[in-house]
Amino acid sequence: MHREGRRKGLELPLFSFATVVAATDNFSPTNKLGQGGFGPVYKGKLPEGPEIAVKRLSRSSGQGLEEFKNEIILIAKLQHMNLVRILGCCIEGEEKILLYEYMPNKSLDSFLFDPTKGKLLDWGKRVHIINGIAQGLLYLHKYSRLRVIHRDLKASNILLDGKMNPKISDFGMARIFGRNESEANTNRVVGTYGYMSPEYAMEGLFSEKSDVFSFGVLLLEIVSGKKNTSFYHSDRSLNLLGYAWELWKDGRVSELMDPMLGDPTSTCCNILRFIQMGLLCVQESAKDRPTMSDVVSMLGNEMATLTNPKQPAFFLGRRGLEENSSKNRTENCSNNDLTISEIEAR
Template sequence: MLAARGTRRMSTGLRGVGTYDGLKENHFLIEGGKPKWIPIAASLSAVLGLALLSSFAFFIWRKRNSRDNEDSQEVQLLDLRGGNFVNEYPSNDFQGETVERSQEFPSIRLDIINAATKHFCDENKLGEGGFGPVYKGTLADGKEIAVKRLSRTSGQGLLEFKNEVMLIARLQHRNLVRLLGCCMEDNETLLVYEYMPNRSLDVYLFDSSLSVQLDWQRRFSIIIGIARGIVYLHEDSRLRIIHRDLKASNILLDGEMNPKISDFGMARIFSVNQTEANTNRVVGTYGYMAPEYAMEGLFSIKSDVFSFGVLLLEIISGKKNNRFYLYEHCESLLTFAWNLWSQGQGMQLIDPQLVQSCVEFEVLKCIHIGLLCVQKDPVDRPTMSSVILMLGSENLTLPKPTEPAFFVGRVVAESATPSADNNVCSANEVTLSNVSPR
């Protein structure tokens, strides 16, 4: 038995050696008599199939997600029609209107805007307003755009965005800036406008080195263009719009220096028969707000007329109203202009840059119209259609304006211990309150 066992062990050992010697090159292909490549091939096939299935699933998910994002964006934009506007923007303002998704709320993909602005790089930044920073961009076809980007810290930015989308997308006029599209994607809120190469009116008007480019004929043309744009808002568009923030920095200039009214974030819609409204949230810019609006929250088309009057006097004088303050006489630009005009010295108001190019009759007429627009009582102010008529007429007799009641240009802080040497005063001896400037 021992011999047999030994023989069996040797036989096993010899069989093992023989197998190794005979199939040495097939060691990794044969194991226990079964081909080793079968499980390996099966594993590779499973991995490859799983990879293909995953890729297909990812493709389907990405396509569906992209479509959902687009649909979600359109839904959000359409929802702006009935959005929450702090009880100031009733949804019935748009009753009876049909909204065409592709035309009323054009959307532009974020990747296109990122490429155009080079991911909002600082070198493309044009400026910053109440909404947030504004960037210049260039689309793939070479078209230049301006992109407003909602600031993450802006308290009123979303409200302004809703207002802009609701209003300016429906307005078309050569003296209104054109909205090209908007974007709500990846926590970005963007408005895309046509690019204005000559920036805003205040850049030229209040810079002595640039104001020389605005001779009288250019300024007179700008005045008429602004007036036409406001008439469209008040009377000719399908919506009756009160802008509420007309000022030099919101007048943009195209390549030919034509004016275009911009920034409708503060605008309000009026019904056909509505004449005025009241708000608890006074918004706007010091120096341009009508007195009844700044003090009582009352606004109407005559509020815009007041702002236009201030802007008109600024264009003529080259001086900014909320920086013009004569401490000795407690005068604003408005009362200063009225005093010069009433004394027959209106030409002393003009910007020195205009001396060579101005037409005296037109300058005096514009000063007269400006003073009519800034009168205290809104009833006494002309409508913008009347302003257009007055600007274009050479024989029309204009009514005599009254003195501007007071200066709504800044908050005047009263000293806790007033002294006789304190020269700072307010024109009506009161301090403005409950005003929210931009």
């Protein structure tokens, strides 16, 4: 692997811009994997080394530099099989670039919400993905050297390796918590509409329970194959959480199951339990939600009795969120999954 040393304080291998250019065939459009709020992502190949994903900071991205610094500081200190691994960075002139391990199956949303590829996610694979995400989040909240709140957990930030193992990615919006710190407040919200907890979206309050809420949304999306930001029973403006709650109250929650999973009889009871876990995670009050330790325990013990969830937080249309939040803060939304990506220094 061609490394050009380490910059003081970075704790990461430093690559020259020439090496990155060669690895990506001069950022060839044929190597482009995607485009995020941070900037474009390319596939590359290091000389006599592994395939890589190259995230290049867009020069037009005003908030991207803060995300870049944040991601370098955080991800260099985090190591877990369910977190994407960073291989190095390039800081040269105006170029700010991160090099990651390449994930051949791209992101979870590319499977989950695709009418063809979704069929490849049978129930066993979905359970494996849910468990892996939960383990990665538990590590961030409890077992890593730093206690980290991700703040932007969503299907497009879950990458899949060649064996469909999930890896949490994109730590540009994450925040480090002190061991005795339980909650923090910000005047500017970052994250993605549809995955944000109500106390965060409306009041700027975030905690481990904010990530638990996002995990609950993700769990319900994985079970249903539906996006939370799509609307169901549009005359009542119900998103996925509202729809799941209505089905739960009516005793028809099995109807939430993704039809691509086929005959529900063999997995029905198991799936209903997962839906119940998802609803517990998205309850309106943060104190009612389980911790990730609780979630991992529930996932690992099928015999444990689950409590009945209280009403989840769900917004009756995007306008309600915008009207409430605009009273207190300024928000910038990108066109990428409606990511609210205003960065605010602590």
